[in-house]
Amino acid sequence: xxxxxxxxxxxxxxxxxxxxxxxxxxxxxxxxxxxxxxxxxxxxxxxxxxxxxxxxxxxxxxxxxxxxxxxxxxxxxxxxxxxxxxxxxxxxxxxxxxxxxxxxxxxxxxxxxxxxxxxxxxxxxxxxxxxxxxxxxxxxxxxxxxxxx
Amino acid sequence: xxxxxxxxxxxxxxxxxxxxxxxxxxxxxxxxxxxxxxxxxxxxxxxxxxxxxxxxxxxxxxxxxxxxxxxxxxxxxxxxxxxxxxxxxxxxxxxxxxxxxxxxxxxxxxxxxxxxxxxxxxxxxxxxxxxxxxxxxxxxxxxxxxxxx
DNA sequence: AATGCAATTGCAAATCGTTTGCAATTAGAG
DNA sequence: CTCTAATTGCAAACGATTTGCAATTGCATT
Ligand SMILES: [Mn+2]
Ligand SMILES: [Mn+2]
Ligand SMILES: [Zn+2]
Ligand SMILES: [Zn+2]
Numbered sequence: 001x002x003x004x005x006x007x008x009x010x011x012x013x014x015x016x017x018x019x020x021x022x023x024x025x026x027x028x029x030x031x032x033x034x035x036x037x038x039x040x041x042x043x044x045x046x047x048x049x050x051x052x053x054x055x056x057x058x059x060x061x062x063x064x065x066x067x068x069x070x071x072x073x074x075x076x077x078x079x080x081x082x083x084x085x086x087x088x089x090x091x092x093x094x095x096x097x098x099x100x101x102x103x104x105x106x107x108x109x110x111x112x113x114x115x116x117x118x119x120x121x122x123x124x125x126x127x128x129x130x131x132x133x134x135x136x137x138x139x140x141x142x143x144x145x146x147x148x149x
Numbered sequence: 150x151x152x153x154x155x156x157x158x159x160x161x162x163x164x165x166x167x168x169x170x171x172x173x174x175x176x177x178x179x180x181x182x183x184x185x186x187x188x189x190x191x192x193x194x195x196x197x198x199x200x201x202x203x204x205x206x207x208x209x210x211x212x213x214x215x216x217x218x219x220x221x222x223x224x225x226x227x228x229x230x231x232x233x234x235x236x237x238x239x240x241x242x243x244x245x246x247x248x249x250x251x252x253x254x255x256x257x258x259x260x261x262x263x264x265x266x267x268x269x270x271x272x273x274x275x276x277x278x279x280x281x282x283x284x285x286x287x288x289x290x291x292x293x294x295x296x297x298x
Numbered sequence: 299a300a301t302g303c304a305a306t307t308g309c310a311a312a313t314c315g316t317t318t319g320c321a322a323t324t325a326g327a328g
Numbered sequence: 329c330t331c332t333a334a335t336t337g338c339a340a341a342c343g344a345t346t347t348g349c350a351a352t353t354g355c356a357t358t
Contacts, residue, residue, distance in 0.1 A: 021305060021354055042345080057308045062345060078227070080281070083344055097270060100278055108269050116262050117284055124246055124255055126286040132229070133282050135266055137275040170325050170334060191316080206337045211316060232315055300358085307352065317342065324335070 018071050025060045028052045033068075039077060039085040039096075039105045079105075080136060095133040167220050174209045177201045182217070188226060188234040188245075188254045228254075229285060244282040 012022055012030060020026075032040075032048045040048070042061050049056045065086055068074040076084045079098055085105070093114075097106040113133065121128045161171050161179060169175075181189075181197045189197070191210050198205045214235055217223040225233045228247055234254070242263075246255040262282065270277045 023306060023354065025307075055308085059309075059346080060307060063306085066346090078229070080227070097273055097275060099275070106273055106275075108273065110265055110269060113262055113265050116259055116265075117282075120257050120259060121246060121284055121286050122289075124257065125289050126246060126248070126255075126284070127289050128284050128286040129249055131282070131284045133266075133280070135270055135275070135277050135280045137270050137277040140271075140274050140276050172325070172335060174336075204337085208317080208338075209336065212318095212335085215317090302357080303353105303355100305352105305354075307350100309349090309351105311346105311348085313346065314344090315342100317340105319340085320338090322336080322338105325333095327332095328330085 015071070015073075020067065020071075024053065025049070025056045026064055028056060029061060029064045033074065033086070033088055036087070039087050041083040041085045043083065045086070079134060095135075097135040097137060099138065100136050101138050163220065163222055169216065169220075173202060174198070174205045175213055177205060178210060178213045182223065182235070182237055185236070188236050190232040190234045192232065194235070228283060244284075246284040246286060248287065249285050250287050 012027070015022060015026070015030075028049045029045060031052070032045055036045075042058065042065060045065070046056065046058045046061045049061060065074065065076070065084075069076050069086075073089055074086050075089050076086055077096065078084050079096070082103075091107075092109065094107040094109045095113075097108060098104070099106070117128060117131055117133075161176070164171060164175070164179075177198045178194060180201070181194055185194075191207065191214055194214070195205070195207045195210045198210060214223065214225070214233075218225050218235075222238055223235050224238050225235055226245065227233050228245070231252075240256075241258065243256040243258040244262075246257055247253070248255070266277060266280055266282075
């Protein structure tokens with residue numbers, strides 16, 4: 001076995017399938033995406049890429065992100081304020097909690113909320129094509145008020 | 150009686166209270182916001198303003214929107230794709246359903262979803278400071294599949 | 299392995315929404 | 329009416345992203 005990573009999508013295969021050339025810059029960017037545990041923006045991806053191959057340009061990062069987004073291989077998130085941030089599209093659907101102090105992104109999922117969204121849209125006569133649920137918050141200060149654990 | 154509008158916030162009062170000058174451009178912009186039933190962007194507000202007073206500049210619109218946002222008089226929404234869109238802050242909290250075909254914005258509110266968001270954040274050890282819930286959809290095509298009403 | 303050409307690249311310049319410096323204007327306190 | 333600080337319009341700057349273009353490269357073909 002020689003897949004790029006365990007439980008990570010095989011981007012190169014996905015690309016070839018779409019008739020897209022596997023170039024040096026793309027290889028680098030794809031590997032970065034594959035083992036990104038976070039939600040990096042284009043500039044961050046570019047920095048990590050330069051570390052591997054100094055010849056890569058920011059334009060190519062942008063172009064590649066757009067390409068990957070179009071073929072559905074990654075998701076683009078436009079969180080408040082900053083630039084777009086990306087993540088592999090492999091995982092199940094989830095929404096995000098953004099730590100407004102650190103910028104950290106925490107993933108969560110609520111089947112109940114998803115249902116309610118559908119219900120609301122239906123009542124309004126709409127079909128949901130996509131949605132965006134983002135919670136912006138800060139770590140609760142360690143000061144349990146009630147009988148907290 | 151001579152309030153600007155029924156059930157609409159009195160912006161001028163709110164501004165004076167903050168020690169801000171009531172200028173001609175501001176008066177115009179404020180009146181536009183007061184009776185905007187939609188969620189206009191800066192350029193749209195600018196166009197409506199020019200119709201009333203041709204001397205107004207787009208910069209002033211932007212500056213005024215920022216000012217109003219800072220004192221909490223309006224809310225800024227960065228819906229997918231387009232520029233920021235604004236609305237008076239008077240109403241109760243609500244979220245938005247955006248018609249991806251027309252750009253129309255429909256407001257809705259779900260107490261249940263709001264609760265669930267709180268619950269999720271709490272479990273993750275966070276306090277929600279603000280959130281964003283946007284549904285992007287299209288009008289359901291009038292073709293009831295099942296025993297629908 | 300060498301050829302050929304379309305796909306892809308890096309770079310610089312362009313784009314879009316928004317912000318900002320600055321000199322001219324104006325609100326509004328005295 | 330005076331005075332000054334706040335506000336304005338304008339043009340130039342901005343940050344993120346996209347694009348035109350000539351040079352390079354992947355890769356299907358000999
Ligand atoms: Mn995620
Ligand atoms: Mn609204
Ligand atoms: Zn969701
Ligand atoms: Zn809400």
